[in-house]
Amino acid sequence: xxxxxxSDFLPLTPAVFHILVTLADGEAHxxxxxxxxxxxxxxxxxxxxxxxxxxxxxxxxxxxxxxxEERPDPRMDDSRRRYxxxxxxxxxxxxxxxxxxxxLVKAARSTKVVRKLKPA
Amino acid sequence: MGPGNxxxxxxxxxxxxxLSFYPAHFRIRFAPEMMQLFRDCCHDALxxxxxxxxxxxxxxxxxxxxxxVLRERGRELIRPVHADxxxxxxxxxxxxxxxxxxxxxxxxxxxxxLIRGSAEMPLDQFAVTSGFFSVAIGTLALxxxxxxxxxxxxxxxxxxxxx
Numbered sequence: 001x002x003x004x005x006x007s008d009f010l011p012l013t014p015a016v017f018h019i020l021v022t023l024a025d026g027e028a029h030x031x032x033x034x035x036x037x038x039x040x041x042x043x044x045x046x047x048x049x050x051x052x053x054x055x056x057x058x059x060x061x062x063x064x065x066x067x068x069e070e071r072p073d074p075r076m077d078d079s080r081r082r083y084x085x086x087x088x089x090x091x092x093x094x095x096x097x098x099x100x101x102x103x104l105v106k107a108a109r110s111t112k113v114v115r116k117l118k119p120a
Numbered sequence: 121m122g123p124g125n126x127x128x129x130x131x132x133x134x135x136x137x138x139l140s141f142y143p144a145h146f147r148i149r150f151a152p153e154m155m156q157l158f159r160d161c162c163h164d165a166l167x168x169x170x171x172x173x174x175x176x177x178x179x180x181x182x183x184x185x186x187x188x189v190l191r192e193r194g195r196e197l198i199r200p201v202h203a204d205x206x207x208x209x210x211x212x213x214x215x216x217x218x219x220x221x222x223x224x225x226x227x228x229x230x231x232x233x234l235i236r237g238s239a240e241m242p243l244d245q246f247a248v249t250s251g252f253f254s255v256a257i258g259t260l261a262l263x264x265x266x267x268x269x270x271x272x273x274x275x276x277x278x279x280x281x282x283x
Binding site for chain 1: 142146149150152153154156157158160161180181183184185187188189191192
């Protein structure tokens, strides 16, 4: 199978983008990701187990994230949990998507309508 | 054992049973983690102690379960079997039409009976008509499979964007 380019992953779905942003701060297990995504989005994005692990499955398959063997603190943590972290490709995908979104926001902000209207 | 623990136990059993709707390879890989995540969420919902929170949690979970089961089943359908091997690509291409044809070939005689009736039809004519229907259905299945294979990147993109 041909190796995927960074641009092949774009645009990311909101769920995947949030997961990658969460993992950009360090490795995390499923529950931590779910909590962090809800916190970062102010509760607007709530990932269910099926959505979360569906996304994790695809990201693992594509080499965007990988399973981490390290445990932050084995005494404090449940050994049944699996931790995930960004790969180098994952970092590039996240950076590319961030850039793409920033360009979009910039373009939207330059329009008359957005300049005139302020969010309620 | 308190009522909270008991309800978590029953909820876990129910969720564990519902996980069987996912495709086998997905279940084998992720079911233990999903169960752990479910347990954590159950504890969270119970800690808040309100019935509304628990109900909202189950409603959200049911929606998530329905959507993600369909999505994973859909992925299963469009996933090529070892697509990196050319022979497997061929198997991938022919698998669906052969299965569809095998199932539909049985429809050839049935269609013949339905359309022409069997009472006054000689056996050789029945065989020819029935064979015609079978071949026609098989050809349609092959064409459909070719179209699906050609459209696979589009289907993938559609699945990706719908997630």
